[in-house]
Amino acid sequence: MAQWNVLIERLSAAESPVRLSWDELESLVGALPPSASKHRTWWSGDRPHVNAWRSAGFTLGELRLGETVTFIPGVEDENIRPALEVPGGLDPQSATERATDTVGVDLVLVTCVKSKLEVPAAAKDLYISPLFTRQRAYAEAGGVPWFILSAEHGLVAPDDWLAPYERYLPDTPSSYRAAWGRWVVERLDLLAGPLSGKVVELHAGSTYVDAVSEHLVAKGAGVRTPLKGLSMGQRLAWYNAQATDPGVTEDSGIDPGPDVVHADTAAFVAGLLDEGWAMSPVEFLAADPKDWKSPGLYSWWVDADGACDLTTGLGQTIAPGLIYAGLAGATRWPSGKRSTNTLWSRIAGMHLGGNHEFSTFRRTLGSVLAHASGDATIDEAALTAWMRRHLRVVVVASTDPDTLGRLEGEVLATIDPPLNLQGMNVTPIRARLKELRRNHR
Template sequence: MSANSPALEGRYAGISRAALTRPRVKRVRSSEREEALVAAISFTLAGRQFELSDADVRTRVANHHPDQIYQYWVDVDGTRWPVKQVLALATGLANSEFQSQSAQRLLSKLGFTIGKSNDVVAAPAGKARPARKRATSPDRLPAPAVADVVLVGCVKSKRASGAPAKDLYTSNYFAKMRAYAESTGKPWYILSAEHGLVAPDEWLEPYDCYLAKTGPAYQQEWGLKVARQLEQALGPLQGRIFDIHAGSTYVKAVDAAVSSKGAVIIDQLKALSIGQRLSWYLHQPTASTHDAAHIVAQLSDRSGARALDDVLKTAGNGLRSPGMYSWWVDDAGARDLSAGLEHEIAPGLIYAGLAGATRKSGATSSNTLWGRITNMHLGKKNEFSTLRRSIGSILAHANGQPTIDEARLTDWMHAHLRVVLVPVTNADTLDDLETDILSELDPPLNLAKVPRTPLRQRLSALRKQYAR
């Protein structure tokens, strides 16, 4: 394959042709303490020049912890990291500014081992280094005994109206505890300061009760109540192991009540601060159903696409959570889009996106799949939706209109589009998931995190023309 081939350029988008065809590899010395020869490379990424050594990489990841790995990993001194996270830390670029393939290629040149699932790509000969010992941190606590049930404490932040218990609590902390509990595949329950043991789908109204502010008598009786409820739900507690994620008051009360019945409590996060707990949850693996490959399969399955009228009839049931979606167009709709865009749009998947991802600042988003679809994509203002602005601009151009006709646009969407909706519990993973999924699916009407093509350049020009 020549260096000028489209396939090569697509695969290594973001790296200059000079860096692709003539990579420069230097041999430089690391610290005087080690006196070892290490590799250094010069390259261009996201329009910026870099010179990087394997020692630089190790130094820049030293004070961080690995994020969840979806596909490709790199081994840094015996620890596996997502390849894009490592290159982002090493260069200071954002994950969205380069492709996974670029990270794999560059880190491999520096001698690091790259792998995917169970397939390992070994580092070049002579680059192996002994694994360094790492201090135990809150993210790397020893694995506990296998628990039978997970118990999650309630929190103060709640919705203003009733909801299933798993959806009533709105804090980022609870969302992470819930994601962990669901990822284990074990039965899990919520410890409510007012109601005791509550099943995730049990309906609760908002309440104002904080166990730590109640007296010892209430706490003791509350713990005994939880033990009784556990027996009703699970049968005898003898030999049961409970993985509890809650404040010390909850743990103490439950432990006192169930230990006398032969049960064992595991408190993995004992004595950790809230910040340390959040960090611990962030680095736990989530359920396999949320892996990128599985979501790609769901978003790519046209049989799962729903008519918009059917989505609206749900009134949001099952959709008031973060997640991902893909939009599909029928034959007639594809012809309309092709005419307005003056580029061929095939019937099928045309756009994919997310709702409710944790913000870069770490703050949670209140957005949901339901809100994204009904209030933004099907709303009355195209400036609130990338998809709506794009399709509206294409159709306005095709019809010779000076502005986007919002009512006509909504009618067209109902007539020609269907949508696949995939709830995802862990909002922290969504942004990286979207990056990986867009790289895989490459929907024609997406503009961010995808290669710049003539079709997308034309779409951007139309959007600018019809922007208010």
């Protein structure tokens, strides 16, 4: 168990940023848990160790998991509390504070996204996902120069003309990412520099942020990451909170009708469909359970080999990708009784560690795989092992269990996972799946 008193004493005596290697930090506080080197969420939120360095008047600066940690004197640099909530979970009282926190930003960099037009266009119009439309609206409303971080083209101005492309920075070699980050910052210094003394706000995933942060700091720039550690759904909710009309932007494609749940639906759909946020079962189980002890929705994804296994068992083609989505913790109606289920108990306890009798998803998979192998019964251990090899899960939390059941229905109608049955349109896959499931009631 780490002890933070020595670190507090060191920080209290410092008047400038304190950068520690991982070994140096552990020599001060003791051994850190494995989650500290794997998950950025461990370094945020209302946690004893986070409150320790805050009590010394420091906030977390640059973080390289398992390598270095930098503590910076001054107020918290986050613009949003890193709680695990999405639409409805942002503290309304802090909305004004977040708005005033944008004062002093000189440049805004936003991330590219996978969803693009099929024809060349100005970069600001090429990317078409709900995340990008919100990023763009936020950047344009700030009144400062903004650029797009493109895995293919480096730093891109909004009006630069681009053709569609397919490149995802986390899939590139470390040598490419290192050169890419240096190239981006040098170009930014050329186009909008000099960077010394300027504050650059980054709206991107950790791979993009890590690639450019060190080079920005070397140029004398300050770096802000207001969305650090947030899931896709949380990011969309954060942008909604900044907008004049939360949840509805000009290009979002959301029906601006009177029912506010439409904005939540769009945010959850975008989150559940973003495979970039998917975790393997091992990664999910390695997380702090407290991070996911809340209601919410989740989506399960299968790899190519797993899709082949399901195709064999069903006799119907299952493509790699999204196969199932569900919820945890929704209020039961019409009784109004609150559920004690959480995302953690549903995924870790019922899906990955349970019995098919208590998990619709396990029963579905088990029925298909048992038929594929010619077995009369579902082998629970083999099923769990198969899930760990071939599946990944995207998790989006919520703080509104009362509307979660209705929200799930709208989300499922939009994303239409092939292995969901209840309330879904009949398809050959679902018809065959029902037949196989009858053998394992």
